[in-house]
Structure formats: structure tokens, C-alpha cells
Amino acid sequence: MDEKSMGYGLVEAGCLVVDKGRIAWVGPEADLPVSYAAAPRHDLGGRLVTPGLIDCHTHVVFGGDRAREFEMRLEGADYEEIARAGGGILSTVRATRAASEDDLDETALPRVDALLAEGVTTLEIKSGYGLELETELRMLRAARRIGRERKVSVVTTWLAAHALPPEYAEDRAGYLRDVVIAGMERAHDEGLIDAVDGFCEGIAFSPEEMAQIFDRAAALGLPVKLHAEQLSDLGGAVMAAQHHALSVDHLEYLGADGIAAMAASGTVAVLLPGAFYTLRETQAPPVAALRAAGVPIALATDCNPGTSPLTSLLLTMNMGATLFRMMPSDCLSGITRNAARALGLADRGVIAPGLRADLAIWDVTHPAELSYRIGFNPLHARIYGGEIV
Ligand SMILES: O=C(O)CC[C@@H]1NC(=O)NC1=O
Numbered sequence: 001m002d003e004k005s006m007g008y009g010l011v012e013a014g015c016l017v018v019d020k021g022r023i024a025w026v027g028p029e030a031d032l033p034v035s036y037a038a039a040p041r042h043d044l045g046g047r048l049v050t051p052g053l054i055d056c057h058t059h060v061v062f063g064g065d066r067a068r069e070f071e072m073r074l075e076g077a078d079y080e081e082i083a084r085a086g087g088g089i090l091s092t093v094r095a096t097r098a099a100s101e102d103d104l105d106e107t108a109l110p111r112v113d114a115l116l117a118e119g120v121t122t123l124e125i126k127s128g129y130g131l132e133l134e135t136e137l138r139m140l141r142a143a144r145r146i147g148r149e150r151k152v153s154v155v156t157t158w159l160a161a162h163a164l165p166p167e168y169a170e171d172r173a174g175y176l177r178d179v180v181i182a183g184m185e186r187a188h189d190e191g192l193i194d195a196v197d198g199f200c201e202g203i204a205f206s207p208e209e210m211a212q213i214f215d216r217a218a219a220l221g222l223p224v225k226l227h228a229e230q231l232s233d234l235g236g237a238v239m240a241a242q243h244h245a246l247s248v249d250h251l252e253y254l255g256a257d258g259i260a261a262m263a264a265s266g267t268v269a270v271l272l273p274g275a276f277y278t279l280r281e282t283q284a285p286p287v288a289a290l291r292a293a294g295v296p297i298a299l300a301t302d303c304n305p306g307t308s309p310l311t312s313l314l315l316t317m318n319m320g321a322t323l324f325r326m327m328p329s330d331c332l333s334g335i336t337r338n339a340a341r342a343l344g345l346a347d348r349g350v351i352a353p354g355l356r357a358d359l360a361i362w363d364v365t366h367p368a369e370l371s372y373r374i375g376f377n378p379l380h381a382r383i384y385g386g387e388i389v
């Protein structure tokens with residue numbers, strides 16, 4: 001089977017030139033320009049080279065864990081019983097509010113290291129477990145610190161519109177005004193956020209509430225993205241596309257109007273099979289309709305303690321193929337080119353001259369192995385900004 005015909009864009013017997021952290025040239029070794037003939041060489045032994053992996057949707061910074069809740073669900077407890085027993089998002093909020101920046105950094109690093117071990121070179125990290133200003137800011141400082149402590153690019157996202165905290169149970173408008181919007185302005189002033197997100201769902205925030213937040217984000221020059229149509233179709237994707245969102249994420253219940261709006265706005269569909277799997281959801285996102293409409297499709301771990309305690313983009317690709325029927329070449333694009341697009345990053349995600357030399361080198365005989373194998377990591381080496389790390 002001709003691998004090129006499977007949409008990988010493979011270059012056989014290829015060669016690439018790295019200069020000052022950027023890709024200077026890429027192509028068949030036989031075509032290497034003479035000017036590079038004397039450059040120092042690393043023989044990769046014919047191994048597969050892909051762009052470095054990009055996890056474009058994670059909640060990897062948080063306090064505590066939800067393992068007991070996992071047991072309760074298996075014992076048959078429903079969402080209400082778990083909430084009454086102090087479970088759910090708000091149990092992570094309590095643990096995160098009680099955690100210092102050091103605690104948040106130290107507990108996130110093992111999760112981040114698991115992702116880097118599979119070739120991740122860019123990582124998106126959201127706030128959203130503070131639901132009050134100081135903790136939201138502390139989460140984001142921990143996220144920025146991870147980008148200094150590890151050879152990885154960290155992109156941060158404001159997600160105070162994740163859930164309504166108990167202290168605002170009777171005052172939604174006050175929470176949006178005094179925490180979500182005022183906090184977004186403060187985080188932006190401190191250079192702590194690169195984008196704004198929200199959870200648009202019956203148990204969280206409405207499209208109308210999210211539109212208020214997105215209007216303010218646009219005034220600050222911040223791009224937006226949205227968790228939408230995960231459990232129902234409230235029209236969040238249509239609203240997000242009307243606000244030129246970088247991406248809309250989850251999308252199990254996305255309808256034709258949302259697909260059309262995303263196609264028109266160039267918004268990326270970020271699919272999160274880890275949450276679909278953990279919640280034992282039965283409604284898969286409309287992958288074929290998204291492809292037919294030309295909507296770029298990305299995949300991400302959605303690493304979070306409640307619905308997707310997943311720290312493997314390789315397993316995420318396998319789930320995208322097996323659960324959502326995506327082709328392995330589309331799964332690979334979903335964690336490279338389209339994931340970069342979901343973050344608004346035009347300088348990575350593809351191996352091309354001028355782009356960052358963020359690369360992953362693999363011990364596989366066929367690119368499809370990256371989606372095919374379950375629980376096996378064939379990474380040979382990770383290259384970040386042109387350096388083997
Ligand atoms: O349960 C949690 O901790 C997060 C749930 C997670 N957040 C969201 O917006 N959708 C989800 O599945």
C-alpha cells in the first residue's frame with residue numbers, strides 16, 4: 001500500500017536541515033542543496049520523523065484526585081449522589097484552592113512528564129479549578145512555571161467559566177462580572193493567559209453567558225475556544241464560530257448548523273475521546289460530516305481528574321481511530337498540524353522551512369503504528385527547538 005496515498009505526506013529517504021532552532025530545509029536526501037553538504041550530520045537510521053506532538057486541550061494543573069469518585073461510579077452511584085458526597089468538579093476546586101503554587105507545580109509535573117515522554121513539544125494548560133481569582137491566577141502561574149522547568153512550550157487558557165462555585169449559587173451574573181470577566185482582565189494584565197475558554201452546557205454556562213465573556217475577550221485581543229455540545233446541543237458551537245473561535249471542543253452532540261458555522265469560520269473541531277471513553281458516552285462526534293464540510297479535526301487528551309484522567313496522546317490517537325473511526329493519518333494530523341491551528345500557532349505542527357524544529361523520532365515501520373498500538377511508546381527521541389532533549 002502506497003503510504004503517500006494514505007495522506008501522511010511522507011518523504012522517503014528524507015533529510016532535514018536545522019538551523020538556530022528552525023527547520024531550514026526538508027526533502028529527499030538526494031536533493032540536499034550543496035550549501036548544506038558540509039553541515040554536521042545525525043544519521044537517524046531511516047526512522048520516521050514527525051512534527052513534535054501538540055496536546056491542545058488539557059487541565060493538567062489541579063489539586064487532589066477523583067479516584068474515590070471513580071470507585072463510587074463503579075458501585076453504581078449517580079452524579080447527584082457523588083455531588084452530595086462532595087465529589088465532582090467542586091471536590092477538585094476545594095483541593096486546588098487548598099494547594100500552593102509549589103503543590104500545583106509538583107503534582108502536575110509527573111503528568112506533564114508522561115506527555116513529554118511520548119514526544120509532546122507544545123502543551124495547552126487551562127485554569128478552571130479555582131473559580132475564584134487568586135486560585136485561578138495561582139493555577140496559571142504554575143502552568144507558566146512548567147514551561148520554564150521543562151523543554152516544552154506551554155500555552156495557557158482562562159477557564160473560570162468552568163463551573164459556578166457554591167458562594168455564587170444565587171448570583172450567576174455576579175460570578176461572571178466579578179470573577180470570570182474581572183479575573184480575565186487581571187490575568188491578561190499579568191501576561192498569564194493566551195486564550196479564553198468556557199464550559200457551555202446545561203450544568204455550566206449558556207451560549208448567551210459565554211457570548212458576554214467572549215465579547216470582553218475580543219476587546220482584550222484574546223482568542224477564544226469553547227467546550228461545547230459534550231452532553232447536549234445548546235448551540236454553543238454556532239455562538240463560538242460567530243466569535244471566530246480558534247476551536248470548539250468535545251462536540252459529541254454537534255448538529256448540522258454547528259458544523260456549517262465552524263466550516264465558515266475556520267474553527268477547529270477538537271475531539272476528546274478520553275472523556276467519551278471515561279463517561280461511557282454512546283453518541284460519537286459527527287466525524288464524517290465534519291470531514292465532508294472541511295472542518296479541521298484535532299485530538300487532545302483533555303487530561304483532567306474527573307472525566308479524562310488520560311496522559312497519553314498516543315492512546316488518544318488509538319481512541320480517535322477505534323472509537324471515532326478516524327484514519328491514522330487524520331489522527332496524526334489531529335495532534336500536530338490541526339492541534340497547532342486549534343492554538344492559533346502558525347510556527348509549528350508541520351515539518352516545513354521556517355517553522356520550529358520541534359520533532360519526534362519514532363521506532364516504527366509504518367506511521368499507522370502510532371495509532372494502532374495500545375499502551376506502547378515507540379518514541380526514539382524528542383527534539384525541542386532543534387535540540388535533542
Ligand atoms: O470533572 C471535571 O473535573 C472536569 C469535567 C470536564 N470539564 C468540562 O468542561 N468537561 C468535562 O468533561
Ligand SMILES: [Fe+3]
Nearest residue numbers: 059227302304
Ligand atoms: Fe476539558
